[in-house]
Amino acid sequence: MTNLERFYRSVHGRDLQPWERQLAVRIAAALNTTTDDDFVVHLLLVYMSTNAITNMYNELVAARNTLAEDNRDLIQTFTKDLRRNRLMTYGLLGVVALSVLGGAWTLGTVVNLSYGAAANEARLAAALEACEQRNAGRGPRGAEIGR
Template identity: 80%
Template sequence: MTNLERFYRSVHGRDLQPWERQLAVRIAAALNTTTDDDFVVHLLLVYMSTNAITNMYNELVAARNRLAEDNQDLIRALTADLRRNRLMSYVLLGVAALGVLVSAGILGTVLSLSHGSAASATRIAAALEACGQRGAADTPRGFGIGR
C-alpha cells in the first residue's frame, strides 16, 4: 500500500477510486515525481476539498434559487388570496349592510303594525263605549238590571 493509499484511507475511510488514482498519477507526472510524494498527496487532498466545497456551493445556489422561486409562488398565492379575501370581505360587508337594512324594514313594519293595532284597539274601545252609552240611553228605565 502506497503512502497515498494509506493517507487517503485514513482521511476518507475508503480506497482510492479509479478516477482519483488517475488524477494523482497526472499530478505526479506534472510535477515530475511519484504518487508517494507528500506534495502530490496534499495537492490531491486540496483538489478533493475544493471540489467538495464547489459542489456544496452549487447545491447551496440551487437551493437558494429554488427558495426564491418558491417564495415568488408563495407571494403570488398570497396576493391572490388577499384579493379573493378582500372581495369576500366586501361581499360580507354588503351582506351585513343588507341585513341591517332588512332588519330596519322589519322593525319599521312591526312598529307600524303595533301603532295600527293600538289605534284599532282605541277605536274599538271607543266604539264599544259609544255602543254602551247608546245602549244605556235606549234601555227603558224599568228594565235595568241591578238598579
C-alpha cells in the first residue's frame, strides 16, 4: 500500500477509485515525481475538496434560484386569487371579527354569571342564618300548639 493509498484511506475511509488514482498519476507526472510524494497527496486532496465545495455551491445556487422562482409564482397566484376573491376575503374577515366579538361576549357573560352566583350564594347563606336565629329564639313548633 502506497503512502497515497494509506493517507486516502485514513481521510476518506475507502480505497482510491480508478479515476482518482489516474488523477494522482497525472499530477505526479506533471510534477516529475511519484504518487508517493506528500505534495502529490496534498494536491489531490485539495483538488477533491475544492471540487466538492464547488459542487455544493452550484447545488445551493440552483436550489436558491428554484425557490425564488417558486416564491414568485406563489405570490402571483395568491395576488390573482385575492383580487378575484376580494368580496369573499372581506366576508371572511367580517366573520372573524364577529367570532372575536362573540367570544368576548361569551366570556363576559360567564364572568357575570359567576359573580351573580357568588352573590346569590352569599344572600342564601345570610337568609339561612337569619332563619336559624329566628328558630333558635322560639321553641319547637309542635310545643306551642299543644298549650
